[in-house]
Amino acid sequence: GQSLEQPSEVTAVEGAIVQINCTYQTSGFYGLSWYQQHDGGAPTFLSYNALDGLEETGRFSSFLSRSDSYGYLLLQELQMKDSASYFCAVRDDSGNTPLVFGKGTRLSVIA
Amino acid sequence: ETGVTQSPTHLIKTRGQQVTLRCSSQSGHNTVSWYQQALGQGPQFIFQYYREEENGRGNFPPRFSGLQFPNYSSELNVNALELDDSALYLCASSLEPYGYTFGSGTRLTVV
Numbered sequence: 685g686q687s688l689e690q691p692s693e694v695t696a697v698e699g700a701i702v703q704i705n706c707t708y709q710t711s712g713f714y715g716l717s718w719y720q721q722h723d724g725g726a727p728t729f730l731s732y733n734a735l736d737g738l739e740e741t742g743r744f745s746s747f748l749s750r751s752d753s754y755g756y757l758l759l760q761e762l763q764m765k766d767s768a769s770y771f772c773a774v775r776d777d778s779g780n781t782p783l784v785f786g787k788g789t790r791l792s793v794i795a
Numbered sequence: 796e797t798g799v800t801q802s803p804t805h806l807i808k809t810r811g812q813q814v815t816l817r818c819s820s821q822s823g824h825n826t827v828s829w830y831q832q833a834l835g836q837g838p839q840f841i842f843q844y845y846r847e848e849e850n851g852r853g854n855f856p857p858r859f860s861g862l863q864f865p866n867y868s869s870e871l872n873v874n875a876l877e878l879d880d881s882a883l884y885l886c887a888s889s890l891e892p893y894g895y896t897f898g899s900g901t902r903l904t905v906v
Contacts, residue, residue: 785837
């Protein structure tokens with residue numbers, strides 16, 4: 685089976701940088717994904733790492749270290765609208781195996 | 796792209812009743828997954844369909860069942876509803892191995 689650990693809550697100041705960590709245990713590994721979910725909304729795909737290293741998409745970056753079974757999501761130049769829950773998710777095999785989600789990190793951006 | 800649409804958006808049922816939730820996949824996506832999300836938790840995998848066949852199932856009892864149709868739309872059926880079935884039910888469609896597109900979900904309340 686798979687399990688993922690991420691902090692339950694993080695608070696950061698508008699304009700700052702925040703890092704949300706995720707550690708995982710899987711029998712196999714086929715990539716680490718990150719999703720954002722605002723209250724009452726659908727999870728929205730943010731990024732995906734299959735190989736070690738940093739992937740950058742605008743203000744969001746995601747990092748993966750497969751040897752450490754660890755990844756993080758980095759949010760820069762925080763805006764109030766970034767207040768949401770962030771989920772890491774893994775798939776343990778290729779193709780059509782399902783995504784398994786962590787419990788989520790609730791990010792609160794304060795002025 | 797029309798995205799993933801789910802119906803209804805909200806539903807109230809009585810314990811013991813049956814419910815059917817519907818999902819229209821994003822155009823071209825041949826895989827659909829259903830997730831249950833309790834308040835404050837990450838989405839929990841229920842099952843997945845690929846080209847009308849179930850090809851993965853999470854830790855949910857048989858009273859949770861589903862269908863995928865030739866146009867790749869899908870249904871989730873839950874029989875003998877229990878209070879603990881109250882949750883947000885999310886449908887996600889995918890074509891790529893890692894990018895899920897989620898619908899906005901159906902909020903089911905069992906009383």
